[in-house]
Amino acid sequence: MNRSLLTLSFCFTFLLLSAQDRITGKPFATRSEVIARHGMAATSHPLATQVALEIMKGGGNAIDAAIAANATLGLVEPTGNGIGGDLFAIVWDAKTKQLYGLNASGRSPQSLTLDYFKDKGYTSIPPHGPLPVSVPGCVDGWLELHGKFGSLPMQEVLQPAIDYATEGFPVTELVAWYMDRSAPILSKFPGFAETYMPNGHTPRKGEIFKNPGLANTLSQIAAKGRAGFYEGPIAATIAKYMLENGGFLTMDDLKNHHSEWVEPVSTNYRGYDIWELPPNGQGIAALQMLNILEAYDIAAMGFDSPEYWHLLVEAKKLAFEDRAKFYADPAFNEIPVDWLISKAYADERRPLINPDRAGRSYEPGQLKDGDTIYLTVADEEGNMVSLIQSNYRGMGSGMTPPGLGFILQDRGELFTLEEGHFNTYEPGKRPFHTIIPAFITKDGEPYVSFGLMGGAMQPQGHVQIVVNLIDFGMGLQEAGDAPRINHGGSSQPTGEEMTDGGYLQMESGFDYEIIRALMYKGHQIQYALGPYGGYQAIMYKDGVYYGASESRKDGQAAGW
Template identity: 35%
Template sequence: MQFQIETAHRPVVMGTRGAVTCGHPLGSMAGIRMLERGGSAVDAIVAMAAAVAVVEPGMSGVGGDGFTLVYDSAKREVFTVNGTGPAPQRATRDQFADGIPARGPRSASVPGSVGGWAAMHKRWGKVSFDEVLAPAISYAMDGFPISHNLAVYLNGTADQFREYPSSSQVFLQFGRDAVDGDLLRQVDLGDSLRSIADSHGESLYRGELAARLSKAVLADGGLVDEESLATFEAEILSPLSAAYRGLTVYEPGPNSSGHVLLQELLMTEQLDVSAWGPLSADLIHHMVEIKKLAFEDRERFTSDPRFVGELPTELFTEGHARTRLAELRPDQARGQLVADAAGSGDTTYLAAADRDGNVASMTTSINMAFGSAYVAGSTGILLNNRMTYWHLDPGHPNTLEPGKRVRHTVSPAILLDGDRPAMAIGTPGSDGQVQTIYQVLINMLEYGMNPQEAVEHPRWRSFVDGQDANWPHSCVNQLQVESRIPSTSIEGLQARGHQVLRLAGWGSIGSVQVIRIDNERGVFAVGSDPRRDAYGLAI
């Protein structure tokens, strides 16, 4: 069946010796510099992660965390790097009798990103750690011109910054509303990055930098202490995987929510979705309902496996997929959460592929825009507010415990064709990640869109009370759709009972980056989302 596909506004970026993509052009430039020096995909992705920690401070940072998938071409194997920090040792449910605050130092968990950078660089890096972090240090010390998007985020968070002099000094440095083109300097952060580079990450966890950070946090009422930092270690683990249309899709296991994407694809493979149009009410309804079913399983089972055990293997069987699909009504939207348990994030995605066949796929975050909005004293490090993802019900699998990793939304993916890499894909967007990646993969694998067409294609995002990651802080029962989706499809969704909210034509539903790899021709093809500031490069 033939379908009309919107013409992409940007070209597909292609090369033969490597490719990178991330949420900011200066980050992509840092990554491509590593590849040009003969560095690996991991060198490139760590350079980009450090760079966007400076130039996308509202989305990620040294005070954040994340997951990375690495395809090792020598071993022909995919690995997970878990760089998510746990709850501080002082963090107990009793500490939060009045609830977990959305902002401030008490909302911060242990920052894990730097530990993840160091662990993967030690194993797969080829360029020195000093060189890898050099672009980020330059951007911090010399400053960089802010984009319109960053100016909007800065101005929108100004009231929260004003609560802390250390935050105001950095993010309100202009003395007025920020405008695009303003030069943002972060000298204290640059000094901290130098310390991290010189110590290969150790100083943030067991050095002078750790002591200064924890002293500031504790003085301001937070919980991240030296013990919590010193006991953190990033882990290199085996990922989860599932087959879809002849490819193998890899996702990090819990505490990531990546299994949701795998379950969505396993259910979708039981359907002939290509018989529906790519923006039809039938397709969108079935995908939204499949998403809800997979999220119900997440609510039942997903948390830190060190505390609650591994996911049931049956979740990844065809039998389970068919059983859950039997609950889907083709003419009626499913209502609120159906599960045994009770009761919009800002993040960034990066991908890199090198000439030797190695691929890295990373999603890194500080949770909400500018995380806690709290800069830890003179370190220049903006901390996350990941504590908002905890449940305080002791019977919930994601209940808060000291040293436990929270259930995470970060879900980067790698796809293999046999034992060779076919794609790296991911997006920011909290719980929208496994929904948006799902849609873009369907666009490419079912409807034949190229990477740029697939990421520009109109999108939806589903919210359900009780399923949202930072419930009960915020959630609505709502299906958000970009207004480029045809009115007939929107009306068809409303007729099925979906509570539809029309967004702008280009809504804030993620920022997908894709590197697709043609192994036969040796070509890397990059798609980068125009909804934010993302750009891809190739050589």
């Protein structure tokens, strides 16, 4: 190569590298946080974020705005949520200065038994079709939240979603891609194509999509409240559809459903209280992991340290063995949550970690006596909501009752058919749940409302966010944009145990020296696109809100 070409090549390479570098020299791309005084919303879709802001500017509070945003997300992002699914929330109430937890997950049909699965030769509950369908808890969750904390009439709260469903909206790139992937699997179920493939295909990027059936369903909920969904014509349509298509969900199952207000649980991590909801969700796995990690000087190790990532993965393995065995519906089991999230229990489990070698298997501890959307909203009065909602497996079971505009969830797949397990299928039981909201307080005051989507990635992601914020001093946006790991292939809630150490997926942005060091410690490394979750967060500091929404999704943080 002659000198001029060599110089040109060098300059071009320098420009490329310069364009990729951040001003602060980090090896991953991020952007500034959104900062505002009066209110903040961070959701996985810009239209939903704007709806939340409109509700608050129109006199509503953070709870009204969160419900409005969730209703909009069920329309514009049906690949992750909808009113056929379940909901969990943590609310900081500015008046009482305390946290409230809501478990709005649905129960299995009363007429479906474990014997049915055994007689039919099932070894696990199928992921799609009528059998994994459980009662959709989302709508009851909205009404519980609204009844306790809401300020605007429900008609005003749901009107933006009704308008978008009636008038249509342009589908975003990521949602269009996921819908296209779902269609070959779900279009065989009655009602799916009529609702989501009106032109013979799922809507493409930028195409206007309308959902008049959902507009009508939301209008019924706005006008009649709980009875508009769990009783009357909508409930009858669901029950009739299920009966005609081999399902078991009945009008009585819907009518008898109720959400449950629960006490959030916490652990203190280096002076910050990290809050999760108790089982049937998996939130306490994050607390167990943090308790194990707290004994190590993570800050001194640094984000780019293979020692830190090794400890994180091993702590995850320990927590997930307990998750696989013990996390289930507390109405059917005695689950010693206080012991599982105690420092003493972490002290017992921590010595099992070999700092130089990846564990291939761990036993669950000895106890003494599941694509998703996440959103968070904060208002001028200081109320903050951390809300997560999902159908499971993206769009859900595929079961789409005619004319209603939504798909029923397939959360029942997460039951096990193994007799004697905490999470064994039983009628009227809530399955193990993957979706978890989170919250951080400092000295009894709200600090960060956050969450991260993505099945078993969620507690792992919660821990990585907390460590990024507290140990590594990252900003709110930076903490979400930093590359993540996802350990998988082991410790499933259906009773499957880890026998080979599982596999470690590492996002782009990690230096190869870290990857090589982890391989040397015995970790099996996989490269994968996508299984790293989707993060939103709001921080409250010195009277100002900071908002963050990561670039892995279509989301937006915005305030005023």
